Amino acid sequence: MNTAMSDMVRLNANENFYGCSPRAFQLLGEGMLQMKVHEYPGYPSLLEEKLAQKFRVGVKNIVIGAGSVRLIDGIVQTLVEADEEIIIFERSFIAYEQIVHAHRRKLVFAPQVHFTCEVQSVIPLINQKTKAIFIANPNNPTGTIITHLDLENLLKTVTENILVVIDEAYGEYVTDIFFPDSVSLQQKYPNLIILRSFSKIFGLAGLRVGYAIVNEQLAVALKKNRIPFFLNCFAEGAAIAALDDELFISDCIQKNKEQREFLFQNISKLGMKVIPTQANFLFVYFDDEEEKERLFKMLSKEKLLTCNLSIFGQDKSLRIGIGDDTVNKKIVDLISAFTRA
Numbered sequence: 001m002n003t004a005m006s007d008m009v010r011l012n013a014n015e016n017f018y019g020c021s022p023r024a025f026q027l028l029g030e031g032m033l034q035m036k037v038h039e040y041p042g043y044p045s046l047l048e049e050k051l052a053q054k055f056r057v058g059v060k061n062i063v064i065g066a067g068s069v070r071l072i073d074g075i076v077q078t079l080v081e082a083d084e085e086i087i088i089f090e091r092s093f094i095a096y097e098q099i100v101h102a103h104r105r106k107l108v109f110a111p112q113v114h115f116t117c118e119v120q121s122v123i124p125l126i127n128q129k130t131k132a133i134f135i136a137n138p139n140n141p142t143g144t145i146i147t148h149l150d151l152e153n154l155l156k157t158v159t160e161n162i163l164v165v166i167d168e169a170y171g172e173y174v175t176d177i178f179f180p181d182s183v184s185l186q187q188k189y190p191n192l193i194i195l196r197s198f199s200k201i202f203g204l205a206g207l208r209v210g211y212a213i214v215n216e217q218l219a220v221a222l223k224k225n226r227i228p229f230f231l232n233c234f235a236e237g238a239a240i241a242a243l244d245d246e247l248f249i250s251d252c253i254q255k256n257k258e259q260r261e262f263l264f265q266n267i268s269k270l271g272m273k274v275i276p277t278q279a280n281f282l283f284v285y286f287d288d289e290e291e292k293e294r295l296f297k298m299l300s301k302e303k304l305l306t307c308n309l310s311i312f313g314q315d316k317s318l319r320i321g322i323g324d325d326t327v328n329k330k331i332v333d334l335i336s337a338f339t340r341a
């Protein structure tokens, strides 16, 4: 990171505002001395076993990747043929597009309905060539969710050869009771692939760990696509420590819930157009590009780095990470001044 960036408050990459679990932090410090770095990691890894226990699935249903983006890459490369199609929503996680293009697969965009991913928009796009549907849930950048019922409806509608990939990178932040119990759906519908990440609430984005919960056959295919020994012992140790630190996780969920409500309510009251979110960021949209640029620059000048979605071709919108009380009050004050200017 350059020095100009180092004093900015990072509200642009949906990272955990509160850092990582103190237990993971300790492991990366003093705990490192006990690590047997001269040994290769073993398989199945302890992390695979831990995740299998947590979700009550078999260890063979867990596939770890160097970040969930690596698993997305593996799915596209291994499970989708060159002449097959992948459906994603417009205004969703930019890496889907980048990875699909990198592998020269065909992408089909489903429209959103008022910034929300509705499964009804996907169904008419399905044809003989469709091989996979990727849905970020909550969606990045809009923060909206599809419900258990909607996901199950989609799974009932598509044939078994079509993979439904539900990307729950922000799943731990969700407090809406209608959020899918995707593990139970996965047991019923073997074409459902669940993706999760240690980069968000677990605060380990720099260590690159993500995982998939899949049926055994798909797990075998995805594991063949991996590079041997990709999971280093620090990343694995920190991920296990973070997973065990339930106190840190529940604290982050609670703070994020309170703060996103605070930010949403107060920014809405000021007349800004915001979408209710279940994630750790908020989507703000504008009538014109110039107004958005002005707010982005004003926040940046005050050292608040938000995500100007123009960089992803999603103009007229900003994504603002949810900070703590101090940061969010500052955002509200600045937006209040902005709306009065």
Ligand SMILES: Cc1ncc(COP(=O)(O)O)c(C=O)c1O
Pocket (backbone or CB within 6 Å): 013, 014, 066, 067, 068, 069, 070, 093, 136, 137, 139, 140, 167, 169, 170, 196, 197, 198, 199, 205, 208, 209, 210
């Ligand atoms: C929806 C979604 N999935 C996956 C990721 C990336 O996760 P990872 O760091 O595990 O590759 C992100 C990162 O922003 C994301 O927004």
